[in-house]
Every structure is written in structure tokens, then in C-alpha cells.
Amino acid sequence: MKNVGQQMSSGALSGLTSTMVLQPFDLLKTRLQQGDSAYHRNMSVFRTARDVLESNGMLGLWRGTAPSLLRNVPGVALYMTGLTQLRSLMASSHYFTVPTTTPTRTNTTHAGSVLPKLTNTGNLLAGATTRVGVGFLLNPLTVLKARFESNMYTYQSISGALVSIVRSGPTELLRGVTAASMRDAPYAGIFVVFYEGFKRNASLIFAPTSNTQSSIVHSASAASAGALATLATHPFDVIKTKLQVRTESQYQGFVSTVRTIWKTLISSSTGVSVAISTELLFGCREKY
Numbered sequence: 001m002k003n004v005g006q007q008m009s010s011g012a013l014s015g016l017t018s019t020m021v022l023q024p025f026d027l028l029k030t031r032l033q034q035g036d037s038a039y040h041r042n043m044s045v046f047r048t049a050r051d052v053l054e055s056n057g058m059l060g061l062w063r064g065t066a067p068s069l070l071r072n073v074p075g076v077a078l079y080m081t082g083l084t085q086l087r088s089l090m091a092s093s094h095y096f097t098v099p100t101t102t103p104t105r106t107n108t109t110h111a112g113s114v115l116p117k118l119t120n121t122g123n124l125l126a127g128a129t130t131r132v133g134v135g136f137l138l139n140p141l142t143v144l145k146a147r148f149e150s151n152m153y154t155y156q157s158i159s160g161a162l163v164s165i166v167r168s169g170p171t172e173l174l175r176g177v178t179a180a181s182m183r184d185a186p187y188a189g190i191f192v193v194f195y196e197g198f199k200r201n202a203s204l205i206f207a208p209t210s211n212t213q214s215s216i217v218h219s220a221s222a223a224s225a226g227a228l229a230t231l232a233t234h235p236f237d238v239i240k241t242k243l244q245v246r247t248e249s250q251y252q253g254f255v256s257t258v259r260t261i262w263k264t265l266i267s268s269s270t271g272v273s274v275a276i277s278t279e280l281l282f283g284c285r286e287k288y
Helices: 004-034 036-044 045-056 057-062 067-090 120-137 139-148 159-166 175-204 211-245 252-270 272-281
Strands: none
Touching: 004 045, 004 057, 004 067, 004 139, 004 211, 045 057, 067 120, 067 139, 067 159, 120 139, 120 175, 139 159, 139 175, 139 211, 175 211, 175 252, 211 252
């Protein structure tokens, strides 16, 4: 359990910074995902942003920042710390370590990662287990965050919103957790595997010789891995959002929500493939 305090503080700072900067995109993503296919046909990112600006001004794009911070600051801190600690634990087993003549714990070059070196299987298991666990633990705050970002609720305070959700019972607190897990498990695994792969190959091509160059390689690798992981898991993010913000009977369970989305696509689209890409694959950005 080395450097837990440093890992927690670094993760918390990362969650704080990214949430403050990217909250408008999270809000727009929620607004676009909460509607049905008719909504998607008539709306776009720019039109949604314009409507928010006209109704609430520039600060309207940052609606839900407080609950987002409440969710993401501890979420990123727990995820990064848990991932590093779990990878360190798994690195002690020969089942998950990469056979190499160089040190496997850390790499002393500029291109190296502070994470232990694991096999792809180890990366998948570590990423998926940690993210699903953190997501399950903080799911009530995820529900709170989504509803503040939505325009379907008129919560006046975080405390009042939490009381309302808690009074609705355990089912409401865990609303959308299945879809979130089905998104988070593959997302985390895919991200870690592609991140390590991109970083390794980029380092071989560009051979970073300074901390600045190494940071650029790491950032580009993370962005590329995040984009691929988002594309692969975005449909489950749409399902999660609908489950957490819609209250109609057809959105009361995972299966019924998927069925409702599918029926809406079939009945309202001239082409199933076009409808699926619009309804399930469209979004602004994936945030932890």
C-alpha cells in the first residue's frame, strides 16, 4: 500500500480539474441522451447548447457542477488509487506479469509508466474490477449528478435532492447500476489495454528523451484509448442515463429500457442503422 496518500490526492486533483473544465460537455451529453429518437432527430449539440445559453446564460452550461464534483473527485481518487494498488498486488503473481529481462514494477526511462507492467488479461481484470467497484459504491451520487444535469428535475439544493432520492428507497439509489457496470467494465479494461499498447508503440517510434516528451506520449495515448473505449461502450451510457433520469414505467428496468429504445427506433426511423447510430452512438464525451 505504497504512496496511497499521494495517489489519492493526485486523483482528487485530477477529478476536480477535469470536472470544472469539462462539465458543459457532460451536461450536453446528458441532455442529448435523456430524450427519445424524436428529440435526437430535431436536436444537435449546438442547438442544445444554444437553448441552454438562451434559458440560463453561460453559467447554465455548468449546472450540476457541485454534484459532479461530489461524484468525480472521490471517484477518480478511488479509481486511480485502487487501480494502482490492485495492479501492484497482481504484479506479484506470475499469472499476470509480463516476462521480461527489464524491471517489471516500474520503468526508469522517460517513457515509462508508474503502473506495474501486466499482461493484457491483467490489465483488463484490474481496470474492470476497480471501475465497477467504484461505480457501484458511488452510484447514488451518479444518479444525483445525472438529474442535476438533466432539465427534467427542479432540485433546489444537493441536500434536498439527496433526501428525495434516499426516500425513494434502495432501488432508486442503485438506479442504472447494471447499465453502468456493463459500460464501466469493458471501458476500463479496453482503456488500460489500449493505453499501454499505444504508449509502448509510441515510445518505440518517438523514443522520448525528456519528461515533456514523455507527457505528450502519455496524454496522446490516453486520449486515443479513451476515444476507442468510449465508442465501444457508449450505448450502455445512453441506457444508464435514461434509467437515471426518466421516471416513466417503460424505463424502470434495464431490459424494458433497451426494449423501449429499440421499439422507438423501429417505429420512428426510416432506417434502423441510422436510428441506432443516432440514438445509441451519439454523444459529446465520455467522462469517468
